[in-house]
Amino acid sequence: MKRKPFLAGNWKMNLDRKSGVELVRALRDGVAGVGDRDVAVFPPFVYLDEIVRAAAGSNVRVGAQNLCDEKNGAFTGEVSAEMLRDVGVTHVLVGHSERRQLYGEGDELCNRKVVRGLAGGLHVILCVGETLEERDSNRTEHVIGRQLTKGLAGIDAGSLERITIAYEPVWAIGTGRNATTAQAGEAHRYLRGVLSGLYDERAADSIRIQYGGSVKPDNVAALMAVPDVDGALVGGASLKADSFLAIVRYK
Numbered sequence: 001m002k003r004k005p006f007l008a009g010n011w012k013m014n015l016d017r018k019s020g021v022e023l024v025r026a027l028r029d030g031v032a033g034v035g036d037r038d039v040a041v042f043p044p045f046v047y048l049d050e051i052v053r054a055a056a057g058s059n060v061r062v063g064a065q066n067l068c069d070e071k072n073g074a075f076t077g078e079v080s081a082e083m084l085r086d087v088g089v090t091h092v093l094v095g096h097s098e099r100r101q102l103y104g105e106g107d108e109l110c111n112r113k114v115v116r117g118l119a120g121g122l123h124v125i126l127c128v129g130e131t132l133e134e135r136d137s138n139r140t141e142h143v144i145g146r147q148l149t150k151g152l153a154g155i156d157a158g159s160l161e162r163i164t165i166a167y168e169p170v171w172a173i174g175t176g177r178n179a180t181t182a183q184a185g186e187a188h189r190y191l192r193g194v195l196s197g198l199y200d201e202r203a204a205d206s207i208r209i210q211y212g213g214s215v216k217p218d219n220v221a222a223l224m225a226v227p228d229v230d231g232a233l234v235g236g237a238s239l240k241a242d243s244f245l246a247i248v249r250y251k
Contacts, residue, residue: 003208005037005224006164006231007248008125009238010065010093010212013044020047021054026241028058031248035059038231039248040091041238045079052088063091063125066099069112071120081120091123095151097168101131107150114151118159125233126151127212128191129168132177144187145194157199165191165209166233172213173235179213181226188228217246224250 015023020043031039040061043051052062068078084092094117095110110126117124128147130140148165155163167187172179188209195204211223212233223229238244 003206003230006040006208006210007037007234008040008042008063008091008210008231009234009244010042010096011044011239012065012098012235014239015043015047017047017050020051023239023241023244024051024054024060024062027060027244027248028055030241030245031059034248037248042091042093048084048089049087056088061090062088063093063123064089065093065096067092067094067113067117067120067122069109069116071116081117081122085121089122091125092117093125093127093166095127095147097127097129097170097173100127101170107147110147110151111153114155114163118155118162123162123164125164125166125210127166127168127233129170129212132171135169135171140187141190144191148191148194149198152198157203160199160203160207163207164231165195165207166212167191167209168212168233181222184211184213184223184229185226188226192228215247217243217250220247220250 024041039059040063042063042065055062064084067084068075068080071080094113099105114124114126128144130143134143169179171177191209192204195207208230209228210231210233211229215232215234216237220232234247237247
């Protein structure tokens with residue numbers, strides 16, 4: 001099955017208002033007429049409203065980097081799915097490696113966020129991935145299989161059309177070690193097999209699995225040529241229009 005590629009830029013805690021707006025305007029113009037792939041950016045919370053307005057009428061979707069696992073209430077510092085939708089956000093990241101590693105977000109919390117994101121009308125990108133220690137101890141499949149299974153607990157097959165999986169090999173981000181296309185393919189193929197077991201082969205074949213491990217203009221085409229790689233979750237290379245557009249326009 002041919003799955004429409006999904007290229008997403010995670011800005012993390014970078015850029016200011018002016019540079020963010022300038023970047024999304026350049027992307028808006030640069031992807032005009034590109035209809036065979038989906039494009040999204042994930043700015044910091046404080047810029048979401050303005051970035052949504054800057055991207056209006058274009059092919060660029062805007063997502064949030066996180067959300068609260070509760071709908072509303074006394075949760076100081078949190079942002080709900082409904083608030084995100086209210087400002088025009090369509091997508092949200094859940095379980096990004098930095099949320100898991102730096103802030104201790106476990107599988108159960110990630111699952112609650114997936115549930116809340118879907119209930120709030122958002123498209124959810126569920127991130128999974130193993131650390132260097134886990135890779136070197138041959139625990140890759142155990143870790144990413146667990147994260148995927150627990151992250152999707154209670155999610156019915158009908159909701160999968162609003163879910164994307166992002167495989168992030170944490171060991172290949174800022175460590176000087178890069179994942180090969182073969183390693184990326186192996187992980188993606190395994191994840192699709194887990195999805196087939198959780199649901200069925202048809203559902204597993206329809207869901208998109210992005211790759212997120214130091215994606216750059218010079219390696220995106222090779223990664224996207226791997227059968228089970230359906231897009232990219234891009235970090236640093238998404239902070240400049242020329243490099244992100246080169247990724248989006250890969251051939």
